[in-house]
Amino acid sequence: MAQTDTVTRILDTAEVLFAERGFAETSLRTITSKARVNLAAVNYHFGSKKALIQAVFSRYLDPFTERFHGVLDDLEARHAGGVIPLEELLESMARTVLEVPAERHSLKVFMKLLGLAYSQAQGHLRRYIQEEYGSVFMRFTELVRRATPELPDSERFWRLHFVLGTVIFTLSGLDALRDIAEKDYGEHVTVRDLIRRLRPVVVAALNAPLPEAPVASHAEAS
Amino acid sequence: MAQTDTVTRILDTAEVLFAERGFAETSLRTITSKARVNLAAVNYHFGSKKALIQAVFSRYLDPFTERFHGVLDDLEARHAGGVIPLEELLESMARTVLEVPAERHSLKVFMKLLGLAYSQAQGHLRRYIQEEYGSVFMRFTELVRRATPELPDSERFWRLHFVLGTVIFTLSGLDALRDIAEKDYGEHVTVRDLIRRLRPVVVAALNAPLPEAPVASHAEAS
DNA sequence: TGATGTTTCAAACAATCGTTTCCATCGAGG
DNA sequence: CCTCGATGGAAACGATTGTTTGAAACATCA
Numbered sequence: 305m306a307q308t309d310t311v312t313r314i315l316d317t318a319e320v321l322f323a324e325r326g327f328a329e330t331s332l333r334t335i336t337s338k339a340r341v342n343l344a345a346v347n348y349h350f351g352s353k354k355a356l357i358q359a360v361f362s363r364y365l366d367p368f369t370e371r372f373h374g375v376l377d378d379l380e381a382r383h384a385g386g387v388i389p390l391e392e393l394l395e396s397m398a399r400t401v402l403e404v405p406a407e408r409h410s411l412k413v414f415m416k417l418l419g420l421a422y423s424q425a426q427g428h429l430r431r432y433i434q435e436e437y438g439s440v441f442m443r444f445t446e447l448v449r450r451a452t453p454e455l456p457d458s459e460r461f462w463r464l465h466f467v468l469g470t471v472i473f474t475l476s477g478l479d480a481l482r483d484i485a486e487k488d489y490g491e492h493v494t495v496r497d498l499i500r501r502l503r504p505v506v507v508a509a510l511n512a513p514l515p516e517a518p519v520a521s522h523a524e525a526s
Numbered sequence: 527m528a529q530t531d532t533v534t535r536i537l538d539t540a541e542v543l544f545a546e547r548g549f550a551e552t553s554l555r556t557i558t559s560k561a562r563v564n565l566a567a568v569n570y571h572f573g574s575k576k577a578l579i580q581a582v583f584s585r586y587l588d589p590f591t592e593r594f595h596g597v598l599d600d601l602e603a604r605h606a607g608g609v610i611p612l613e614e615l616l617e618s619m620a621r622t623v624l625e626v627p628a629e630r631h632s633l634k635v636f637m638k639l640l641g642l643a644y645s646q647a648q649g650h651l652r653r654y655i656q657e658e659y660g661s662v663f664m665r666f667t668e669l670v671r672r673a674t675p676e677l678p679d680s681e682r683f684w685r686l687h688f689v690l691g692t693v694i695f696t697l698s699g700l701d702a703l704r705d706i707a708e709k710d711y712g713e714h715v716t717v718r719d720l721i722r723r724l725r726p727v728v729v730a731a732l733n734a735p736l737p738e739a740p741v742a743s744h745a746e747a748s
Numbered sequence: 749t750g751a752t753g754t755t756t757c758a759a760a761c762a763a764t765c766g767t768t769t770c771c772a773t774c775g776a777g778g
Numbered sequence: 779c780c781t782c783g784a785t786g787g788a789a790a791c792g793a794t795t796g797t798t799t800g801a802a803a804c805a806t807c808a
Contacts, residue, residue, distance in 0.1 A: 310755080310756085342755095342756055342758080343757090343758090344756080344758090345755085345756075348755075348756085349755090
């Protein structure tokens with residue numbers, strides 16, 4: 305089982321370095337030397353650096369999507385035919401997001417990777433994630449649609465991305481923010497702590513009143 | 527005035543390429559060839575690539591901070607001694623963010639750069655921005671503090687970063703999201719449109735009920 | 749054991765990176 | 779006029795990048 309060991313060591317090292325520095329800023333030599341494997345091992349086992357990046361994501365997203373599908377199955381069965389309340393949907397997603405990386409490594413790494421995938425947005429990664437894991441997200445949004453029938457479709461679309469931005473942004477930049485918070489307010493913030501704080505904010509954001517109709521001119525009322 | 531022309535052409539080209547591909551993924555040769563200037567011009571006028579990156583940010587952030595300070599001066603004068611309502615603070619910030627890049631280029635580039643600065647977070651950039659422009663942000667948060675006296679300090683700190691994440695995340699990934707929205711809901715979304723949608727969400731997020739008290743439980747590994 | 753297929757390893761590959769050097773060019777001041 | 783500091787331009791620098799190579803080491807099974 306020396307091969308699996310090498311593959312695992314590469315993935316373990318790569319995901320941490322990617323999360324810390326980004327993809328382009330992390331060379332294969334840095335990864336392989338820190339993982340104590342040969343330089344050629346990456347190209348041998350994964351084929352290319354791009355494939356390694358995708359493999360890092362798969363190791364998180366594959367168990368997540370599988371488990372999340374199961375959780376949604378349970379939810380739909382429990383509310384047979386009916387509507388699943390919004391808070392229950394959000395709660396289930398948060399729980400799943402928390403559980404999956406906990407089995408392997410830190411949630412921080414997972415969130416940082418998601419943030420990188422969104423911002424660096426080097427075509428191939430974005431496309432890969434969308435095509436590979438878009439279905440579970442679409443299933444989730446459909447359930448959210450039924451839970452918030454009063455919201456226009458486009459409004460719900462944007463609000464879901466608003467809160468997605470909040471979560472990814474906060475959790476991926478957690479370290480830097482935590483340092484500031486700890487220094488200024490003297491309280492040490494855990495991930496679970498942050499999620500507890502996020503919950504009412506996310507719910508309030510999704511339930512916010514609809515924006516006023518777009519004004520024809522640019523007359524601004526305060 | 528040939529030198530200013532070269533410097534400006536480099537900055538104009540660099541900010542667009544940086545926003546599109548990221549910093550590490552954009553080579554000086556790509557910038558200089560597209561800007562039709564000599565390769566050595568970057569190192570001659572700016573000193574290094576890192577300095578060029580900082581210069582790109584300065585060109586946005588310098589006018590922004592200056593104008594925003596002025597806006598805050600006006601607000602404080604208008605509510606002499608009193609408290610500035612939260613919505614007025616947010617409105618003023620949004621208006622300033624909208625105005626500054628409009629004079630030069632697109633808001634999209636500006637937001638994409640902010641998103642990159644936050645996620646890529648290659649030490650030097652984060653530190654540069656924090657040290658150079660942290661004061662205006664601190665002034666703003668202090669005004670927000672007076673506008674939301676019922677919020678515990680730490681809670682307000684986190685919520686401000688929550689909504690900051692929402693805005694940067696949404697506006698920096700606007701292109702990709704806009705494509706999806708346009709395809710699925712057939713409506714073309716402008717930046718002003720998005721800000722109109724963001725407003726009630728941000729206000730609701732900041733005014734959300736406080737989270738329930740933390741349950742005494744096991745510690746969490748970061 | 750000997751043969752076979754897989755994995756590891758050191759070395760080199762070509763390409764690209766940021767940076768530097770050296771010289772030509774230009775314009776203003778003595 | 780000539781000089782001199784500033785700028786533009788071509789070429790090369792050394793370093794680093796992802797990838798490939800060919801042989802050694804290993805495991806597996808007849």
